[in-house]
Amino acid sequence: MTEAAAPVGELSALGTPLRKFRFAAAGEGNKQEGGARKFIQTAQQAEEYGYDTFVVPDHLGDQVGPIAALGALTQATEKIRLGTSVLANGFRHPVVLAKDLATIDVLSKGRLEVGIGAGWKQDEFLAAGLPYERPGARLAKLEETLTILDVLLRGQECTFEGKYYQVNGVKGTPRPRQGPRPPLCTGGGGPKMLRLAAEHADIISVVPITNSNGKGMLSSITMEKTIEKVQLIKEAAGDRFDQIELNWAITAIVITDDREKTAEMALSALDRGLHPDLEVDVKLSVEEILDSPYVAIGTFEEIAEQMRRVRQLTGMSYVGIFPTQMDAFAPVIPLLRDE
Numbered sequence: 001m002t003e004a005a006a007p008v009g010e011l012s013a014l015g016t017p018l019r020k021f022r023f024a025a026a027g028e029g030n031k032q033e034g035g036a037r038k039f040i041q042t043a044q045q046a047e048e049y050g051y052d053t054f055v056v057p058d059h060l061g062d063q064v065g066p067i068a069a070l071g072a073l074t075q076a077t078e079k080i081r082l083g084t085s086v087l088a089n090g091f092r093h094p095v096v097l098a099k100d101l102a103t104i105d106v107l108s109k110g111r112l113e114v115g116i117g118a119g120w121k122q123d124e125f126l127a128a129g130l131p132y133e134r135p136g137a138r139l140a141k142l143e144e145t146l147t148i149l150d151v152l153l154r155g156q157e158c159t160f161e162g163k164y165y166q167v168n169g170v171k172g173t174p175r176p177r178q179g180p181r182p183p184l185c186t187g188g189g190g191p192k193m194l195r196l197a198a199e200h201a202d203i204i205s206v207v208p209i210t211n212s213n214g215k216g217m218l219s220s221i222t223m224e225k226t227i228e229k230v231q232l233i234k235e236a237a238g239d240r241f242d243q244i245e246l247n248w249a250i251t252a253i254v255i256t257d258d259r260e261k262t263a264e265m266a267l268s269a270l271d272r273g274l275h276p277d278l279e280v281d282v283k284l285s286v287e288e289i290l291d292s293p294y295v296a297i298g299t300f301e302e303i304a305e306q307m308r309r310v311r312q313l314t315g316m317s318y319v320g321i322f323p324t325q326m327d328a329f330a331p332v333i334p335l336l337r338d339e
Helices: 034-049 064-075 094-107 122-127 134-154 191-201 223-243 257-273 287-290 300-314 322-336
Strands: 005-012 017-019 022-026 053-056 082-085 114-118 157-161 166-171 182-189 202-206 243-249 254-255 297-298 318-321
Touching: 022 034, 022 114, 022 322, 034 053, 034 064, 034 322, 053 064, 053 114, 053 157, 064 082, 064 094, 094 114, 094 134, 114 134, 114 202, 134 157, 134 182, 134 191, 134 254, 157 322, 182 191, 191 202, 202 223, 223 300, 254 257, 254 300, 254 322, 257 287, 257 297, 287 297, 297 300, 300 322, 318 322
Parallel strands: 022 053, 022 318, 053 082, 082 114, 114 182, 182 202, 202 243, 243 318, 254 297
Antiparallel strands: 005 017, 157 166
């Protein structure tokens, strides 16, 4: 657990300790004008704004490679934590990955957070000639990876005999700076993925459920559905739930003096199909949109109050911000700092 993630002494509506707010900004790499150099500047700007973490995605398209990028960021930044959101399991063997991650943690003087998932973009796997297994197999493979990383990132010797990976007496070197190891983060929206995360992760990302085409389901962004996911995590984690930090990413930020009117316009845009990344499988009310953890509409003060409400109702405290919205959200951070 990082110091910033420590409980603040109050309890959420679920009866679990609230944690201090943390904020993560994401980078896009070459999708930004200026390429890799602009990527470095974005991370430095996130640090200046006061974001706690800067995370790098993992795709085979037009972007920087996350491992090399993190290595550069260890020297280009000073305080901000560095992470991946998220590494696609299946792109790298866990033993090789553990070596690179441990090196990054040493170079950054203990600032690494390891985000890793099952891998979901089938077209990337197929284009690279990598096997893209059925969902159950990808989850099982991820579980083996998490087990191996847990050992190697402690600097311990790993012997593991699994269905997908076999490790024979490999010792984790170099030993990471963080103890007992850098935090592991994974998550999802479905029950199987959330239960796996509840068993292995230090940080769990609670995300909307997606359809077979990778589109987010509108029905899954409500506060009610989010609370259900957190309750599932709590049941699956058992006694270790109090040690887990919960994360979510805000998908839309609109700074406005009229929350209700803006929410009405957003619903109208959904009805007209102007949000291609969302599947409109239900009709939501203005109140449901404004109450969603994944949508932030209002003045900076109103958005800050919404973040407090989300944390109080769900226990989620680690806020993720997409690259295009890093500047817009930045003024909210001082309003919640140290809360």
